[in-house]
Amino acid sequence: MLKEQVAVITGAGRGIGAEIAKALAQNHANIVIVDYSALDAVQDTIAEIKALGVTVQYYQCDVSNFQKTKEVVDSIVKEFGKIDILVNNAGITADKILLRMEESDWDRVLNINLKGSFNMTKHTTTHMMRKKYGRIVNISSVVALMGNVGQANYVASKAGLIGLTKTVAKEFGGKNITVNAIAPGYIKTAMTDALSEEVRNSMLKMVPLGYLGEVKDIANAVLFLVSPSARYITGVTLKVDGGMYI
Numbered sequence: 001m002l003k004e005q006v007a008v009i010t011g012a013g014r015g016i017g018a019e020i021a022k023a024l025a026q027n028h029a030n031i032v033i034v035d036y037s038a039l040d041a042v043q044d045t046i047a048e049i050k051a052l053g054v055t056v057q058y059y060q061c062d063v064s065n066f067q068k069t070k071e072v073v074d075s076i077v078k079e080f081g082k083i084d085i086l087v088n089n090a091g092i093t094a095d096k097i098l099l100r101m102e103e104s105d106w107d108r109v110l111n112i113n114l115k116g117s118f119n120m121t122k123h124t125t126t127h128m129m130r131k132k133y134g135r136i137v138n139i140s141s142v143v144a145l146m147g148n149v150g151q152a153n154y155v156a157s158k159a160g161l162i163g164l165t166k167t168v169a170k171e172f173g174g175k176n177i178t179v180n181a182i183a184p185g186y187i188k189t190a191m192t193d194a195l196s197e198e199v200r201n202s203m204l205k206m207v208p209l210g211y212l213g214e215v216k217d218i219a220n221a222v223l224f225l226v227s228p229s230a231r232y233i234t235g236v237t238l239k240v241d242g243g244m245y246i
């Protein structure tokens with residue numbers, strides 16, 4: 001379905017991003033991973049994707065660095081000739097109630113989650129415009145729609161991402177570039193595995209489907225949004241949350 005396409009996924013060294021990269025590779029897209037982890041830490045992910053028979057390229061880059069992201073995007077275009085798909089997935093948390101939150105906690109989370117997506121989107125759309133084709137998916141969070149105690153920085157960054165999604169969708173609609181967001185609920189990852197039984201049970205009470213999502217649930221949603229089936233969908237935020245937001 002995505003044969004000959006070039007997909008750039010940030011934060012794809014592990015977790016949700018790695019699963020998105022694999023899902024796109026299974027559909028024959030060539031994959032570029034942009035992650036700030038050292039190459040050693042992402043070798044397994046790279047090997048798994050390579051085994052699917054596509055080209056994989058790795059760039060070690062902090063997405064919050066405007067100049068570095070420009071160099072990375074230019075280098076990808078030089079090598080592959082184009083970028084068809086961009087998934088802004090890199091994200092961090094630094095949770096504290098507002099009373100205890102430091103300026104540095106706010107800046108770090110906003111710089112990576114929101115400015116990082118701005119950086120990658122700005123540099124990539126320049127090239128997508130010329131080809132009159134692009135599919136951008138921003139990984140937000142369901143807490144962006146609900147608020148969450150202890151996550152003022154994270155929630156603000158993820159809500160900002162939804163605003164960025166809608167605006168870029170309007171600005172680039174005429175260039176055949178669609179821009180959508182996904183709002184995952186609680187997804188089973190290393191992060192949620194580390195939670196206590198008590199916290200996990202209280203989380204599950206908020207989910208009508210009664211179980212945590214899996215990384216493949218998010219990857220499947222990304223796959224749909226970048227597929228020809230979703231060509232008339234832009235500016236939406238797709239909740240993949242087991243009904244948590246209802």
Ligand code: NAD
Binds near residue numbers: 017139190
């Ligand atoms: P994760 O921590 O397992 O993986 C994040 C990846 O991003 C890592 O490989 C990390 O190296 C990379 N990264 C972090 N900062 C970076 C930077 N500055 N530049 C480049 N790469 C960077 O996280 P995850 O659980 O897989 O989450 C992926 C995305 O999904 C995040 O944006 C997260 O906010 C969002 N999300 C996750 C959940 C969940 O339940 N896990 C729920 C809602 C939203």
